[in-house]
Every structure is written in C-alpha cells, then in structure tokens.
Amino acid sequence: xxxxxxxxxxxxxxxxxxxxxxxxxxxxxxxxxxxxxxxxxxxxxxxxxxxxxxxxxxxxxxxxxxxxxxxxxxxxxxxxxxxxxxxxxxxxxxxxxxxxxxxxxxxxxxxxxxxxxxxxxxxxxxxxxxxxxxxxxxxxxxxxxxxxxxxxxxxxxxxxxxxxxxxxxxxxxxxxxxxxxxxxxxxxxxxxxxxxxxxxxxxxxxxxxxxxxxxxxxxxxxxxxxxxxxxxxxxxxxxxxxxxxxxxxxxxxxxxxxxxxxxxxx
Numbered sequence: 001x002x003x004x005x006x007x008x009x010x011x012x013x014x015x016x017x018x019x020x021x022x023x024x025x026x027x028x029x030x031x032x033x034x035x036x037x038x039x040x041x042x043x044x045x046x047x048x049x050x051x052x053x054x055x056x057x058x059x060x061x062x063x064x065x066x067x068x069x070x071x072x073x074x075x076x077x078x079x080x081x082x083x084x085x086x087x088x089x090x091x092x093x094x095x096x097x098x099x100x101x102x103x104x105x106x107x108x109x110x111x112x113x114x115x116x117x118x119x120x121x122x123x124x125x126x127x128x129x130x131x132x133x134x135x136x137x138x139x140x141x142x143x144x145x146x147x148x149x150x151x152x153x154x155x156x157x158x159x160x161x162x163x164x165x166x167x168x169x170x171x172x173x174x175x176x177x178x179x180x181x182x183x184x185x186x187x188x189x190x191x192x193x194x195x196x197x198x199x200x201x202x203x204x205x206x207x208x209x210x211x212x213x214x215x216x217x218x219x220x221x222x223x224x225x226x227x228x229x230x231x232x233x234x235x236x237x238x239x240x241x242x243x244x245x246x247x248x249x250x251x252x253x254x255x256x257x258x259x260x261x262x263x264x265x266x
Contacts, residue, residue: 001045006054010082013070016063017083020044020053025116025262026089028080029055032098032122034140034179034186036062036169042161042251047258054092056083058100060185062169067185073192076103081111093262097121097247098218102193108209109201118209119258122244125198126223132194133187140183146176153177165248203230210235210261212254214242235261 003018018037027047029040037055044053057064059079060071068075080103084092093116096104101123108115147153150167157166170177211227211234213219228236237257242249 001041001048006087008079008083008086010079011070013059013065013068013075013079015059015065015079015083016057017087018044018055019087020048020055022048022050022052024051026052026054026084026092027258028084028089028092028094029053030058030080030094030096030100030103031055031061032096032100033136033190034061034169034181035097035100036180038062038168039165039245039248043247043254043258046251046255050259051093052089054083054087054089056080058103060189061181063180066180067182071185071189073103073106076189077107077110080104080107081114084114091116093117093119095119095121095258096123098123098244099190099193102198105198105205106201108207109204112204112206115207117207117262118205119261120209120211121247121254122212122214122217122219124211124219124223124227125202126193126219127199127226128195128197130194133190136190137183137187140187143179146173146178148176150177161248161251162243162245165245199226199230202227205231208235208261208264209233210237210257212236212246212257213238214244214246215240216243218244 006017006019008015037057040055047053059065059068094104101120108118153167154163157163171180239246
C-alpha cells in the first residue's frame with residue numbers, strides 16, 4: 001500500500017498522518033497509548049480498496065509532536081477535528097483502539113455532524129480508576145530501553161504480528177532502539193480517561209457504533225456491561241483467541257467485522 005505523508009499543524013502542534021487515498025467513505029484510524037499509525041498497516045491495506053484510509057500519529061506519539069504542551073482529552077479530540085477538516089475527510093468513520101477508541105468516542109459525542117460511524121476496538125467508557133496510571137507507568141518502566149536490536153524488541157513484545165507492530169514504533173539510536181515518545185507525556189495523556197467517567201459522553205453518541213473486544217480483554221466485564229446497557233443499539237463482538245492488540249493479531253477478522261458493519265445503515 002502506498003502512503004502519502006500529510007502534516008497538519010494545529011495550535012503549533014505538528015500532527016503526522018498516513019494518507020492512503022482511495023475511493024469511498026473515509027476511515028480515520030487512531031492508535032492506542034504508546035502506539036503509532038503504522039500498527040494499522042495490515043488493516044489499512046485491506047480497507048484501501050473501498051475506502052480512503054488515514055492513520056494518525058496522535059500528539060506525543062510517533063512522528064508527531066513529541067512533547068506537546070497540552071495532552072488533555074479535549075486536545076486529542078480537537079486534533080481529530082482538525083485532521084478531518086484539513087485533509088477534506090467528509091464524515092469519516094472513526095476507528096480507535098484503546099486510548100484511540102476513547103478519543104474517537106469523545107469526538108463522536110462532541111461533534112455528531114462530523115462522524116459517520118464509530119468503531120471501538122478494545123475501548124469502552126470505563127469507570128474512573130486512577131490505579132491504572134500506576135499500572136501503565138510500571139509497564140512502561142519495564143521496557144529494557146534501549147533495546148539492543150529490533151529483534152530483541154520484537155521478542156520482548158511477544159513476537160509475531162504484535163511484537164513486530166510494537167517494534168515498528170521504535171527508532172534506532174547509537175546505543176540501540178528507543179521509543180518515539182516520552183513516558184511522562186503518554187502517562188499524562190492517559191490521565192483524563194482514568195479520572196473522569198466518559199459514560200455521559202457515550203450516551204450522547206448518536207451515530208452507528210461497533211464495539212470489538214478481545215476474548216482476553218483488558219476491559220473489565222462490568223464496564224462492558226454498563227457500556228452496552230446505556231446504549232443498547234451498539235453492535236458488540238468478542239473475537240476468540242485474541243488479546244488487547246487484536247487489531248494487529250487478527251486484522252483480517254477486524255476487516256470483515258468493519259466491512260459488514262459499514263455496509264449497514266448509516
């Protein structure tokens with residue numbers, strides 16, 4: 001798949017996007033915490049025949065601004081709106097995994113005229129739990145940075161498609177392979193999701209919505225139940241044999257689910 005790099009600058013913050021062009025309705029792909037646009041490549045290739053696909057390196061991640069002054073939830077939402085406007089995306093389908101799903105949800109709630117459909121991958125309007133910040137910080141601290149080689153990084157992240165996807169988000173330095181983000185920035189970016197409930201925003205989502213969960217989901221069962229109870233029209237699917245990074249593990253299944261969902265009304 002041939003990507004064109006597109007740069008959108010909003011309030012001085014540089015956002016780098018991969019634009020695959022293509023016909024049909026636009027699909028905007030939003031990665032999760034500590035992720036990058038490239039982790040969507042396998043899914044994007046499958047979507048490109050029928051959609052214009054745009055994958056965004058969100059602020060503080062990938063090739064975008066590494067240390068933006070604002071990492072609030074409102075800033076991430078405003079970035080989505082700006083990218084859609086600057087790239088001429090007419091009512092895009094928002095697809096977000098984990099933190100990217102939370103951004104997509106808030107965007108759909110705040111800008112109903114902008115979003116055609118919403119797809120949440122391993123994301124839900126969870127009950128606030130500040131302990132998550134400590135857990136994520138500890139996980140990031142466990143990374144043996146710098147990794148001595150790309151192969152070592154692939155192995156650390158579990159190997160296979162998921163390991164390759166995470167390793168693709170690193171960059172090479174003289175002393176080894178390092179993340180393209182700063183720990184304090186991404187932890188701060190998560191703070192808004194764990195300190196305030198997004199259930200009120202979820203209730204305001206008016207567009208068609210698909211929620212895709214892993215069989216070994218990181219989303220607590222009660223949070224999923226509360227999510228679906230508050231918005232019964234939501235289409236919810238659990239994908240067998242998958243974990244939190246199911247978009248990298250089984251892109252072919254996610255593609256089938258997306259195309260089936262997008263073929264419906266809306």
